Amino acid sequence: xxxxxxxxxxxxxxxxILPYFLAMLTFQLYPIFYTFYLSMLKPVTLxxxxxxxxxxxxxxxxxxxxxxxxxxxxxxxxxxxxxxLIFALLLAVILTNPKIRARETFRTLFFLPNxxxxxxxxxxxxxxxxxxxxxxxxxxxxxxxxxxxxxxxQDKMAMRMAVSLIQWWQWFGYTMIIFMAxxxxxxxxxxxxxxxxxxxxxQVFFKVxxxxxxxxMLYVMVTSLIGGLQIFDIPxxxxxxxxxxxxxxxxxxxYLYNQGFxxxxxxxxxxxxxxxxxxxxxxxxxxxxxIGKRD
Amino acid sequence: xxQNKSKVSxxxxxxxxxxxxxxxxxxxxxxxxxxxxxxxxxxxxVYLTPGDQxxxxxxxxxxxxxxxxxxxxxxxxxxxxVLLSAFFSTLTAYGFAKFHFKGKEIFFWVILxxxxxxxxLGLIGYYDLCVKLGLIDSYVPLILPNIANASMVFFIRxxxxxxxxxxxxxxxxxxxxxxxxxxxxxxxxxxxxxIGTMSIFTFIYKWNDLINPMVLLNSSEKFTLPVVISNxxxxxxxxxxxxYLGVAISVVxxxxxxxxxxxxxxxxxxxxxxxx
Numbered sequence: 001x002x003x004x005x006x007x008x009x010x011x012x013x014x015x016x017i018l019p020y021f022l023a024m025l026t027f028q029l030y031p032i033f034y035t036f037y038l039s040m041l042k043p044v045t046l047x048x049x050x051x052x053x054x055x056x057x058x059x060x061x062x063x064x065x066x067x068x069x070x071x072x073x074x075x076x077x078x079x080x081x082x083x084x085l086i087f088a089l090l091l092a093v094i095l096t097n098p099k100i101r102a103r104e105t106f107r108t109l110f111f112l113p114n115x116x117x118x119x120x121x122x123x124x125x126x127x128x129x130x131x132x133x134x135x136x137x138x139x140x141x142x143x144x145x146x147x148x149x150x151x152x153x154q155d156k157m158a159m160r161m162a163v164s165l166i167q168w169w170q171w172f173g174y175t176m177i178i179f180m181a182x183x184x185x186x187x188x189x190x191x192x193x194x195x196x197x198x199x200x201x202x203q204v205f206f207k208v209x210x211x212x213x214x215x216x217m218l219y220v221m222v223t224s225l226i227g228g229l230q231i232f233d234i235p236x237x238x239x240x241x242x243x244x245x246x247x248x249x250x251x252x253x254x255y256l257y258n259q260g261f262x263x264x265x266x267x268x269x270x271x272x273x274x275x276x277x278x279x280x281x282x283x284x285x286x287x288x289x290x291i292g293k294r295d
Numbered sequence: 296x297x298q299n300k301s302k303v304s305x306x307x308x309x310x311x312x313x314x315x316x317x318x319x320x321x322x323x324x325x326x327x328x329x330x331x332x333x334x335x336x337x338x339x340x341v342y343l344t345p346g347d348q349x350x351x352x353x354x355x356x357x358x359x360x361x362x363x364x365x366x367x368x369x370x371x372x373x374x375x376x377v378l379l380s381a382f383f384s385t386l387t388a389y390g391f392a393k394f395h396f397k398g399k400e401i402f403f404w405v406i407l408x409x410x411x412x413x414x415x416l417g418l419i420g421y422y423d424l425c426v427k428l429g430l431i432d433s434y435v436p437l438i439l440p441n442i443a444n445a446s447m448v449f450f451i452r453x454x455x456x457x458x459x460x461x462x463x464x465x466x467x468x469x470x471x472x473x474x475x476x477x478x479x480x481x482x483x484x485x486x487x488x489x490i491g492t493m494s495i496f497t498f499i500y501k502w503n504d505l506i507n508p509m510v511l512l513n514s515s516e517k518f519t520l521p522v523v524i525s526n527x528x529x530x531x532x533x534x535x536x537x538x539y540l541g542v543a544i545s546v547v548x549x550x551x552x553x554x555x556x557x558x559x560x561x562x563x564x565x566x567x568x569x570x571x
Contacts, residue, residue, distance in 0.1 A: 009394065009468070009474065010394050010395045010396050011394075011396050012394060012474055013390045013391075013393075013394025013395070013396040013399070014390075014396055015390070015474075016386050016387060016389055016390025016394065016478075017386075017387050017390040017391065017402060019383050019386065019387070019442060020383055020384075020386070020387040020406070020442065020443050020448065021402070021443075022442075023383070023439070023440065023442035023443040024406075024409065024443040027421070027439065027440035027442075027443060028409060028412075028417060028440070028443060029409075029417075030417075030420070030424075031417030031418070031420035031421035031424060032412070032416050032417040032420065033420070034417070034420035034421075034423065034424060035416060035417050035418070035419050035420035035421075036420075037420075038419055038420055038423060087315075091312075091315070094308055094311075094312065100308070100312075104558075106312050106315075106316060107557075107561065108553075108554065108557040108561075109316040109319050109320065110315060110316070110319055111553070111557065111560075111561060112319055112320070112323075112550065112553055112554070113319055113322075114553075115499045115503070115549060115552075115553050115560070116323075116503075116546055116549050116550060116553070117502065117503040117520075117521050117524070117545055117546060117549060118503060118505065118521075119503070119505045119521035119522075119524055119525040119545075120521065120524050120542045120545045120546045121322075121546075122525070123524055123525065123527060123528055123538065123541075123542050124322060124326055124539075124542050124546075125322070126528060127528070127535055127538055127539065127542075128322070128325075130535070132338060133334070133337050133338040133535050135325055135329070135337075135341050138340050138341045139341055142340070142341065169318070169319070169322075173319070174564065177561055177564055177565060178564065178565060180565075181564075181565035222411075226411065226413060229413070230413050230414065230415055232415075232505070232506055233505045233506070233521075233525075236505070236525070237505075237525045237528075240528060240529060253415055253506070256415065256418075256419075257506065257509075257510075260418075260419050260422070260510075261422075261509075261510055266419050266422075266423060269419050270419045270420070273413075273415055273416050273417075273418065273419060274416070276413060276415065276416070277412070277413055277416050280411075280413055284411065
């Protein structure tokens, strides 16, 4: 009898997952398809839209600002991802060594910036970098590096680097934790065998550790890419929404936001959203191919 | 000789770790120090000890913007969002973990697939939809979508699979308990450790969200804390002490949550990464 009870219950599983799928269809998938439809519309008057096919996409591809936004987004992402990866790997190796003291404290401290509101962090760094009152200029002057305050907010390259630096600061601890988990999943036997064979520690790192960390690398790469290409909060807050100086901080999503909700050109902004999506798909697929392949 | 060399490298390692730890903390430290300093003081130099202008800065803030109203808006959105996420994710996770219906794998892959979609992809469609339904400037469209929270389902499912034995559910069924009774009385409490960890994450992500409330809310008295803070610089261009204090008010609660729950948060992060 008990068997019968248990056998017949399997289809009740649908009931348990039903609410999720209803919500997913309503709040996620429907808006996504609807956005695609919107990307084919163009405003003719304030309230009237007209179907224009792929016009918005064509316009997008001929707009130099679109390429500037792509360039900015990639630059900011790469400039934070590469150092983030190096620091995270190095720290993960150090902090998984049981001989190091206060490992948990360090781990928590490095992780601390990660979950703090990005909008607030953006404001914080914007005031640090301020021309007249910023702490950064004060420190540089007091250390004798600069003789007078420098207008960071007006320097295109400095501002991009600042955003990358903030991103690095927020994410290296997170990535380190992911790598630590990856490292602890590697069996100790392998290290022992390498030691017996007389491998040096750098040999062990490059021949044993790194290849075995591949799945973790892939995870970090893809999640960082998806998140990084959508960067919005910090560039938006630091530039007060302008994306300046000279659009140096106009990232793809900031461009999308300004087109959609400042200029109210929903069709064009929707096309931008799809362009971003296609880019994420392509580069995720490339990551899977390059890192994920077995040698 | 060799020992000396390795001793030096150990010291260098600690130096590196401590330096990085300082880099992680110093912006928060300076934020708190500067929120107790006057605008004139801040414009003159860098301080390492607190001043006595906290109250004055606080009064300046209250004159221009109701920061606690922003705080309240964030709570009004984040708390129901977390409750919805927690309940429905557990429901879904349990369905996947303990029932063997047809197409289960496909359904689960669909959920995982949605994790790869950028959040902003449907934003404009969602905005337009809310305009048509008259839901702009309401908290509802910011709360309801949390019924579908893919990463929470993923995490709780693996927890239920590994730590709630089938025999427990069978015993309940034999005693004549209904499926939802079993879910509410047995599964929910037993899955609490996983639900708790993921709820903290969901709360923080909801709390930090900037673009959705910016798009979906119009009136400034409904703005959430991050939206209020992101506009604060325009309001107090001339008073840095007040800006620092505003940022501090928005950041300190999250800092405390992260410090208090760091252990379970960190263990929660890694489950997705290792279970590949």
